[in-house]
Amino acid sequence: MKERDPGASGGTLSGTFSPASVFSLRSVRWFELDWHVLLLALGMLGLGMLFIHAMSEADASAERGSDAVHFSKHLEKVLVAAPAMLLALALRPRFLRRNALLLYGVTIALLLLVQVVGENRNGSQRWIALPIGFDLQPSELAKVGVILALARVLYRNRLERAKDWGPPIAIALLPMGLVALQPDLGTALTLVPITLGMLYVAGARASVLVRFLAGAAVVGFCVWQFQIGVHDYQLQRIRTWLDGFHAEDLVAARGGPAFHSYHARVAIGNGGLFGQGLGEGVANQAGYLPERDCDSIFAVLAEEFGLLGTLGVLFGYGLMIALMMGSASAIRDRFSRLAAGGIAFYFAAQLCVNVSVNLGLVPMTGITLPLFSTGGSSLLTTFALLGLFLGLASHHEPSLDRDSFRV
């Protein structure tokens, strides 16, 4: 018997649309809320704010003028973005499921819009100016759209036939392509682990995904080897990355393209076992480390907390993601489970890529560390996804989904 698609009859925003059909705090089972995830996330956020505050103090002392980090601005962004968590928490899963593709469409529209009205900074057209304390980076919101849209198309799709792979891959590739055009290859590539994770959870065979990864690696190698379709600066980054595995080479190249990698490595290495103390690291003292309040905040953390502290933070972060995965796996509704899982993969991908970039394990690219980094769009996305996760995991809505009855 063909299963009925609950999303098919609802349409988007049609018929039954009312605030109650969109938001409902009553259906949230508060005692089932993932308090442990929430507390860990708030702990990370607080820790991040502590670091930004120390950074701000150090910059004020050093009179860094227009280059200074301002804690007040960060706080402002947090306060602007925080309500998004509450709103997302209250969103009804059914509404989300029915309108996932619409939300995806909105994010795609924003990605197209940014090509037209976006502001060009540092050679990239990624931002749309907003009068709310920060500018919008649609590529960050695209991650939300991709997660929801994938959950939506995989809701009834178990990837059992070859043609089942088409829609999810198309959904992932479209924003990836648009983001890569900005150009922001790093952000585009973070969608890959999220997509792969969600495909796996949706039923894809591991061997297929491994083959896909192997194929991607071969393509990547060919691109590198034959220099097809890549910019000179991207190849340069790869070369810098490979050289950077040797401390002497990185030191030798510090004045050139390895500038960022070098300063990140210096900061991390300077942390030692016990760290330099809050605000006392060379990254804050000298102020050379680019994006130290954003993409490179992990380097500051590692320097000022030291190995032991950093491992503690990584453990806490990893625990939060594992708990999120655990909670997601327990959700009976397939859409909610996939979306919650996608959100956990988002945090995992951002964490792993950001930390690996700072440690020189992958080539340099600009990726934020959610809950720590400044950056309004990143904060907005992080809060929204965190709220969505908490809501999806605690909303109780009846589901006749096939998986709901499997043991």
Next chain:
Amino acid sequence: MVAQRRFLPLVAVLALALTLIALRLVQVQVGEAEVWGQEAANLVRSSSLVPYHRGRITDRDGTVLAQDEDRYQVAFVYREFRRGHPLAQVAHARAALELRAVPLGEALAQLEPWAAALVAITPAQVSAFARGEALELAGVAVPVSADPEAEQRARRASDLRWYAFELLHASPREQRELRFDEDDPRRARPLLELVAALRKQQPDVLRAALAQELAAARAGLAELAVQLVGELAGLELAGDTPAERLVDALERQRRAIEDACADALFEEAAGFPAGRLSAETLGRAFDLDWLAALLRWDGARLASWCAGRRTRYEGQLYGLVVPRLLARAAVEKEQGGKHPAARLLDGLAELYAPAGERARDDRPRSWTELRDLAVLSELDGRFEDAAPSSDYVAAEAVLPLNDPELQALAETETDPWKLLGLATELAGAQALDPQAPASGAEASARWAAHARRISSDDPLQRRELGWLVRGLEARLGAAVDRALLDLCTREEGETRLRFARGRLDLVLQQEKSLVRDAQSRPVLLCEAPPYPLVHLLASDTVRFRGFEVRPTTRRRYLVPGADGQPVGRLIVGSVRKPSLGELFAQIRDERRYVSLRYQALRDRAEDAELTELAGRLFRPDEWTGGAGAEDYFDPELRGRFGWHELEGLAGRKALTLGQPPVDGQDVELTLDIAIQRAAEEVLAHPELPDDPQTDEAWFRNPIGAIVLLTVEGEVLAAASAPLAPGEPQPGRGPERSFVRERTLTMPTFNPPGSVFKPFVAAFALDRLGYDAQRSVDCAPLAQGDRVGGHGDLRCNAIHGACELERALQVSCNSYFAQLGERFSDAQLDELEQTFGFGLPSGLRVFGTQGRSGLREEARIPRPEAQRAARESASGRRRRANGLVYVQANPMQVARGLCGLATGWLPEVSLARAIGGERLPPRGEKLAIGEPALAFVRHAMELVVHAPGGSGYLKGLDEAALGFRLAAKTGSGDYKAFQIDEQSSASDRSDEAEGRVRKHTWLGGFFPVERPKAVVVVYLHDTARTASHTAVYVAAQFLRREPVRAWLARALEAERQAGEAR
């Protein structure tokens, strides 16, 4: 559950990823902790060198001849000036507002109104400006921006705010408190009022304080300008008042610094220096709006930068790079490495290789491996829209250096100079400069002529290499211009090339540090500031931010002497900065030093090596020995720099680390500076004697040397003349133009003449058993001759029958010619060696290994053709008379005389003590018996004191001198007169009479009864013999009070020592 089974592997993947990350973290934070810790320390460490004091040089009585003097320099640090001086703050705030480099002079004229307007700006205005809205401030109306991001409005607004706060001295806390919400009404109030309110002051009080500060800044600049008026005098500066001229000078520095920032930013984006391109191509081919926006430049300033790049690059190329290439080739040659021509070609290839292909160490790759060229092969991937085709990348044979045919020729051609010549021809050097060699053969022949000594100081070699470089530059420049202009016009119409976004990303990442670096470099403003200036700057560092007083040292020679020169300059020597060659020669050691410094863990041997290298390696600004004793004793005189470090920035931690400097050791010379001065004065200005037979020309233009030794070999005086270059005397050769040390060197053919006869006599008596009573007849060689002779040697008179004593007294050449015939060649060689002729005097007490300075010419190699003549009877006659085949410098003659006077042949010494430690006397007993020596001493006494002696009645008697002198005169024929229109009548007459130019000598010891000192006077290029020239100079010197005083002291010391015994 199925779902849980699906999540579990992903949790495992996450755990695996985090484990990998944790391991890497351990590697970086524990395994590499020391490396990165060291790097981190370097990032926040500002270290500075503490200069050491080079050791003092004193004379034997402790009079300081040379010492380091503490002094100061005034440097200008633009970054400090920009951040701390109201003038710079106002100018830069204005630049942020107007988006043009507002000159400091313009800002000075409008200082008060602009400052007032700046602090009157409101937070609301700043925010609106940041958003792109219009702003009107002190007569400048900035219109609404269509593209606030491109115009960097946010950053400019932040700068405006920052400079305004700096003018008001707002603390970080006050600045934080003055950040308001959008709807806060206080945002509409001027910053000055807001700050005043925070401080609970009336705005007028703050306004008055600002006005007072601006007035103080103006007054400070005026005071500074008055003190620096001398420094500014030589510059072509704009302005009517000294202050305006000073500000114009500072503006020049600012432009130079901004140019340097732009150079660094452009090179970071393009990968090659802007100066590689012609001014026209640079301005026309590239979109440099990003650069102008970063530096707040308008179009005119950008155009001015573009116009100056090529000239600056060429200045560095020909003024710095070409000499460096030569210096490196010279070092390579000295170290027995590559052929200098091949090394020059390698260096040139390095200059034209793409940046990524240049060698990282000091050894460039072989030029025959050069394929791709700088700029041409670096265009790919640099630009946003234009994708260069391989047409531009194909750089083969654009230059002769990457011409496969020439490279192939290198495998078979054995003479690398020919390859260098061929490269010059192929580069088309002659088309650019007609003086350049027309063919490869001509060019290689010119180079081959330089081959013996490659030097960066040789202007001819620099010009030769400059021609080749000019040709290469022209060829590469033309190819680059073609490629870039073609790229610009490839699309529709002519477009400017925009750098790829990724490249600009990199530039923006580094912009802060590049600009900070360029602005933080101190520029020397005043090398020798007067005390009031030092006091002014040091006592008010706040008012004069940006102007730094830095300690340094200067070598001072304290005892003035003849002609304004320090006494003993030629023997004491001088200091200099290390040469390019010396700096290049230590490159490998320097790399080793740096690698050891950065090495995390060092063993004991490596620590010792590091210390040794730290002491040995030159720093480019270090004073080192340049000549004389300063050079020879440089290892002792040199100290070790100290250093101190401040950890932390902006004085936040101010943890002082470091090591104190180690001063050099003092060197006590044997010189008696009063006697040295007397000798120099006599040589520089000898009195014309009352002797019609003398050589007036020499006395007008003296050239020569005086040596006074103790009989133990200590140098009391070693004077040379001239001390300043003079005009050559017509017909007398060019020596008058050369200032050189002449007591140790033999710049010309240098026979001692009859001064050698006492040595011959002593040796003959002692070793040959010669009978002193043997009579020899000095008779004319031919009837009618007015002088006697023997064989082919003429005497100075007809002496008739002579015994040895009389022969010495009257200096009979015939006698010694016949005596010489009794010697074998081996015996004559042994004679010379016995008295130290042809041997080092011993003055270079530590040998010659690794030491320069106090250059000594102990023996001039003679051409092989002269050997046969020397070993003939005629040769022996001449040798016995100290002529032709005998060569000696004054120091050698003096040492030999010590042997005659005492029977002890000392090693000559110039240093008595080093670092307070006495150097022991050195020497050996002379292998000549006392009877022979006594005989000769007596004969020398007669030379001065008996009628007929060549020194008799010449002012050398005991009454005149105050002591009894024994001496011998000597004249060695040197050269024929070069008679021309300007020659004197005297020279013409002498030339007509068959006379030749001579070196004349007097060598003696005193007092006769107990010799204490030996004197040698040597005059270069005289027309008359020693008895009409050298004797008078000797008398003038020996009559000087310092000589008598020293002798009295020496005799008194001896008496006291005797009594003590």
